[in-house]
Amino acid sequence: MLILTRKIGQSIRIGDDIIVKIVDIDGSQIKIGIEAPKGIAIFREELYEKLKESNIEALKASKELNLDAIISFEEKKGDND
Amino acid sequence: MITIKSERFGELIIEEKDIINFPIGIPGIPFCRFIIKELIDPIKWLISVDDPDIAMLIVSPFKYFPNYGFELSDEIAEVLQAESEDELEVYVALLKDNDTVAANLKSPFIINKNKKIGVQILLEDERYKFKEPIKK
Numbered sequence: 157m158l159i160l161t162r163k164i165g166q167s168i169r170i171g172d173d174i175i176v177k178i179v180d181i182d183g184s185q186i187k188i189g190i191e192a193p194k195g196i197a198i199f200r201e202e203l204y205e206k207l208k209e210s211n212i213e214a215l216k217a218s219k220e221l222n223l224d225a226i227i228s229f230e231e232k233k234g235d236n237d
Numbered sequence: 238m239i240t241i242k243s244e245r246f247g248e249l250i251i252e253e254k255d256i257i258n259f260p261i262g263i264p265g266i267p268f269c270r271f272i273i274k275e276l277i278d279p280i281k282w283l284i285s286v287d288d289p290d291i292a293m294l295i296v297s298p299f300k301y302f303p304n305y306g307f308e309l310s311d312e313i314a315e316v317l318q319a320e321s322e323d324e325l326e327v328y329v330a331l332l333k334d335n336d337t338v339a340a341n342l343k344s345p346f347i348i349n350k351n352k353k354i355g356v357q358i359l360l361e362d363e364r365y366k367f368k369e370p371i372k373k
């Protein structure tokens with residue numbers, strides 16, 4: 157991993173079009189500004205991992221969920237609407 | 238037209254104009270082209286055109302969670318090429334929660350139904366969870 161030292165207000169450029177800027181530091185918290193092209197998704201790492209897991213779980217759930225039960229649930233509710 | 242075969246859906250005949258492109262991708266899924274196929278209103282399938290074994294159940298969240306809502310950032314609106322809100326549809330993935338059905342309210346799919354562009358966003362809103370049970 158490349159490690160660079162930066163001060164508040166300074167930036168790092170990644171490739172031609174990504175800029176990561178140190179906006180503010182408050183104790184152990186660092187505020188970072190990111191400029192990137194529209195097509196690049198930016199997530200907090202821990203949330204990205206959870207999102208990924210949730211999507212994989214949704215693929216699995218689509219095989220495990222009882223579709224007949226879902227269908228009959230919706231049909232029954234439709235009758236009551 | 239593309240014909241794809243899968244165990245679950247049999248033979249699917251797909252028209253190019255129905256393919257939704259996810260330019261930013263969907264985390265955890267290596268493909269970007271999907272179609273939506275209705276199971277039973279309001280539940281639909283989101284199926285990968287490249288590998289129909291990759292599919293999830295999605296639903297419009299507003300029926301089960303009437304207070305659900307979020308603001309779309311300008312950046313995402315731009316990716317979606319949305320000119321008005323009427324072009325957009327919102328879906329959430331269905332999950333299994335023990336014996337009940339749950340929904341991922343934290344990261345909805347937004348689809349521009351006219352331009353066939355999709356994005357999965359991640360909401361900062363703490364009220365929304367990755368797994369929220371749907372109460373019957």
